[in-house]
Structure formats: C-alpha cells, structure tokens
Amino acid sequence: EAQVTQNPRYLITVTGKKLTVTCSQNMNHEYMSWYRQDPGLGLRQIYYSMNVEVTDKGDVPEGYKVSRKEKRNFPLILESPSPNQTSLYFCASSFRGEYNEQFFGPGTRLTVL
C-alpha cells in the first residue's frame, strides 16, 4: 500500500531533550516536506526537500533540523525542544513537488513540557 508513515504518532517530552520524528514514504517520491499545525491555523511549512541531499527552509524552520540521505526518509530533528514546539506535525511527499499532489502522513502529536 502506497503510504507515508510517521513515528512516533504521539510523544510527550521535556524541554531540552533531543528528539527525532521519522518520516518514510514508499512511493519513490522525490519531494518531501514537514509541516506543523497549531489550533486555528493552517499548515506551516518547516522544511522541504526536492531530492536527496537537497533541503530548504520553509516558513518556520527555527528550532528544527532535517536531513535527506535517502529518497524514502526525511527525519525531523528537534535538538532542544521548547514548549512552543508543542504542535501537530505532518510529513508529506509528492512525485516532484511543484505540480503534484502531496500525500500526507497520519501526523505526530508532540507535547513539550
């Protein structure tokens, strides 16, 4: 089944404790992206990747890191999480990014205490 998977789905952590949210797609998509969604707001793009080893900042990259060493994986790293990073995170992928539909993962609910 074609899909985007994210792990963990739910995470409660404490300020300053490094964490990684994994994202993997099995559709051989070139483009992957991370978003966060906060109550009453749409999705805001954190980082995106047009292909392996190519990453770019979105609108809200501060406090996050990403890497794209393999086509299928695009992990999101929070080196020192803070409470303002409490949010719902979505990973997405698409064939090329510009003109193609994005497929979203199920989301990761992160709480930073």
Add this chain to the structure above:
Amino acid sequence: RKEVEQDPGPFNVPEGATVAFNCTYSNSASQSFFWYRQDCRKEPKLLMSVYSSGNEDGRFTAQLNRASQYISLLIRDSKLSDSATYLCVDTNAGKSTFGDGTTLTVKP
C-alpha cells in the same frame, strides 16, 4: 498580510445548499494551486487541483483567477459528509503555503 488568505468560517449550511469558498494569494509567481480537505485534525487529503481553465469533479468546481490572484471552490448539493475543513494551498518551487482553512458544517 498573510500570503494566502481564506474566507473566515465557519460556514453552516443545510443539506443540498451550494457553498463557495475563496482564497487569495499574494505571490504572483505561484505556479500551482490545490484544495485539500481535512477532517478533525487528521491528515489533509487532496480534494482538487486548480487549473487556469477551471475544473470540475462531480459536485465540486475549482477556479483560478490569476489577474485577481484568487482561487475558489464551489460545492453544489452539499452532503453531510462534506463537513470538514477546507484548505487552499499555493506552491512555488517547492515552497507550499497553506491558508488557515475554512470550516464547513452541513446540517440535516
């Protein structure tokens, strides 16, 4: 001013009604536009791509007006199952900007 602005919601309509959402964008270089549907903070799913010539899919019609920089979504004969949040997005060179979403509730 936000780069992508949507009609403020919520929209509460009876079954069978026709409802229209608008979305304006500020980046004239934006290349592609989409409407997504999101249920109860689950993952967004594509509803429609938006083409310059306009496109229709059953009860749904999407339009793009580049001169005025807005896109629209028309839903005819609303069903209870159309209740959701609708998100517009514009994409330019990999950067995707979503609107805040418009919530639609269709009532019996």
